[in-house]
Amino acid sequence: MIYSDLAGIDVTLSEGVATVTIDHPPLNLMDGILLPSLRGFINRVKNDAEVRVVVFESADPEFFSAHGDMHYLTDPDALPAATRAAIAAAPDAPVPHGMNILEAMSEEVRNLPQVTIGKLAGFARGAGNEFLMYLDMRFAAIGKSGQSQTEALMGIVPGGGGTVNMTRLIGRARTLELILGGELASAELAERYGLVNRALPADEIDVFVDELARRIAGLRPNVIAVIKETVNAVAPAVTRAAYAVENAALVATADAAVVELAHKLLAAGIQTREGERDHERILNSM
Numbered sequence: 096m097i098y099s100d101l102a103g104i105d106v107t108l109s110e111g112v113a114t115v116t117i118d119h120p121p122l123n124l125m126d127g128i129l130l131p132s133l134r135g136f137i138n139r140v141k142n143d144a145e146v147r148v149v150v151f152e153s154a155d156p157e158f159f160s161a162h163g164d165m166h167y168l169t170d171p172d173a174l175p176a177a178t179r180a181a182i183a184a185a186p187d188a189p190v191p192h193g194m195n196i197l198e199a200m201s202e203e204v205r206n207l208p209q210v211t212i213g214k215l216a217g218f219a220r221g222a223g224n225e226f227l228m229y230l231d232m233r234f235a236a237i238g239k240s241g242q243s244q245t246e247a248l249m250g251i252v253p254g255g256g257g258t259v260n261m262t263r264l265i266g267r268a269r270t271l272e273l274i275l276g277g278e279l280a281s282a283e284l285a286e287r288y289g290l291v292n293r294a295l296p297a298d299e300i301d302v303f304v305d306e307l308a309r310r311i312a313g314l315r316p317n318v319i320a321v322i323k324e325t326v327n328a329v330a331p332a333v334t335r336a337a338y339a340v341e342n343a344a345l346v347a348t349a350d351a352a353v354v355e356l357a358h359k360l361l362a363a364g365i366q367t368r369e370g371e372r373d374h375e376r377i378l379n380s381m
Contacts, residue, residue, distance in 0.1 A: 096139055096140065096142070096143040096145070096146075098136060098139065101132040101135055101136055102119075102132050103118065103119030103123075103128050103129040103132045104116065104118065104119070104129070104132050104133065104136060105118050106136065108145065110309060110312055110313075111145065111146060111147040111309075111313070112146070112147070112148045113140060113146045113149045113150070114149075114150045114152065115136060115149060115150065115152070116152055116153065116154050117129065117152070117153045117154065117155075117159065118153075118154035118155075120155070121367075121368060122155075122158050122160075122161035122366065122368065122371060123153055123155055123158050123160040123161060123223065124160065124161055124162065124163065124366070125162065125163045125164065125197075125221075125222035125226065125255075126163070126164035126166075126177060127164070127177035127180050129160070130177050130180070130196065130197075131180040131183070132184070133226070134181045134200055134203070135185060137185070137200065138184070138185035138187070138188050138203065140207065140209065141203075141206075141207050141208060141209075144316070147209055147210070147311065147312045147316055147319050148209055148210045148211075148212065148308045148311050148312045148319075149207070149209050149210070149211045150211075150212045150213075150214060150304060150305075150308050151211065151214065151227075152216075152304075153217055155217060156216065156217060156239075157218060157368070157372070158218050158223075158371065159213075159215050159216070159217050159218065159219040159227065159240075160219055160222065160223025160224075161218065161220060161221075161223060161366070161374075162220040162221030162245075163221050163222035163255070164177070164366075165357055165361055165365060168349065168353060169357050169358055177196075181196045181200075182196065185203075188203060191335055191338075193335065193338070193339035194335060194338045194339060195254065195255065197222060197225060197255030198254075198259075198342060200229065201225075201228075201255075201256035201259070201260060201333075201338070202333075202338075204226075204229040205229060205333075206327075208320040208323065209319065209320075210231050210232070210311050211229075211230040211232070212230060212232045212233070212234070212304060212308055213227045213230045213232070213233040213234070214234055214300060214301070214304045215227065215233060215234065215235045215236065215240040215242070215282075216235075216239045216297060216300060217239060217241075218242075218279075218371065218374070219240070219241070219242050220241075220243045220244070220245060220279075220371075220374060221244065221245065221246060221253070221255075221257075224242045224243065224244060224257070225244075225253060225255040225256050225260065226255075228256065228260040228261060228264060228290075229260065231323070233290070233291040233292055234291060234292055234293050234294075234295055234300055234303065234304055235285050235286065235291045235293075235294050235295070235300075236282060236294075236295060236300045237294050237297060238282070238297055239282070239297050240281070240282045240294075241279045241280065242279070242280045242285055243273070243277060243278060243279045243374075243375065244257045244261065244274045244277070245277040245374065245375060245378050246274075247275055247277055248277045248381075249353060249356055249357065249378065250348060250350075250352060250353045250356060251345060251349055252341065252345050252348055253341075254341055254342060254344070256341070257274070258270070258274065259333055259337045259338055259341055261274065261290070263330075263331050263333055264290060265288045265289045265290055266289075269288050269289075273288075273290075277375060277378065277379070278375070279374075281294075282295075356381060360381065363377050363380075363381070364377060365378075
């Protein structure tokens with residue numbers, strides 16, 4: 096299977112493990128380049144019998160993925176263009192009615208026959224954190240990682256599967272706390288709440304994830320897919336109706352006031368490296 100044509104990501108294959116390194120400077124934004132590449136990869140790897148485990152990591156030591164492109168809010172053509180590109184990246188995988196492209200990707204990732212693992216050693220906010228929550232497992236580096244859904248502070252909802260998948264992972268009360276409060280969750284808090292599997296010392300996370308991925312990849316190929324299918328059958332189900340409710344809420348809240356606030360946030364430094372280091376404070380100051 097060929098993956099070298101996918102912009103913004105680098106894919107290496109070794110002993111049944113595909114390592115997908117997100118490398119889309121300056122902030123690994125989930126934009127019209129990265130979004131189609133990730134969806135293209137997902138819909139190719141599902142048919143790659145040589146791959147049994149997929150590890151997602153970042154080439155940027157500070158940012159796994161900052162969030163979705165803020166121009167989705169300020170430029171009316173940006174999100175439709177990114178959506179068209181993502182659809183074109185996997186034309187044989189139609190987007191279900193009532194769902195947006197990120198919500199569709201959530202189902203596509205969850206239904207992969209391979210095990211998917213996220214290695215987080217930086218910030219993942221908004222659509223970046225939503226993508227992490229699609230994965231089967233997540234591991235976070237203590238003192239370096241941070242996760243948040245700050246969309247409520249911008250007057251919208253986490254519309255890329257954020258409300259649905261966070262509730263599935265950590266429950267109703269904690270989801271309401273993190274989404275409405277817009278708090279940046281450290282590795283330790285994320286582990287305690289169940290947002291990640293484990294919080295690991297930053298100097299140990301690479302070895303831990305590598306050994307886990309190779310151990311799983313060494314299992315009989317059919318065992319991985321069967322166990323995933325069995326676990327999915329008893330895990331809390333996510334219905335397409337839930338995604339449709341989330342998507343409708345996103346559309347309803349993205350009004351003129353949200354666009355005006357998005358312009359102010361961009362002017363205040365959001366979507367720059369310096370501003371993203373202080374993301375929550377800037378949003379709370381508006």
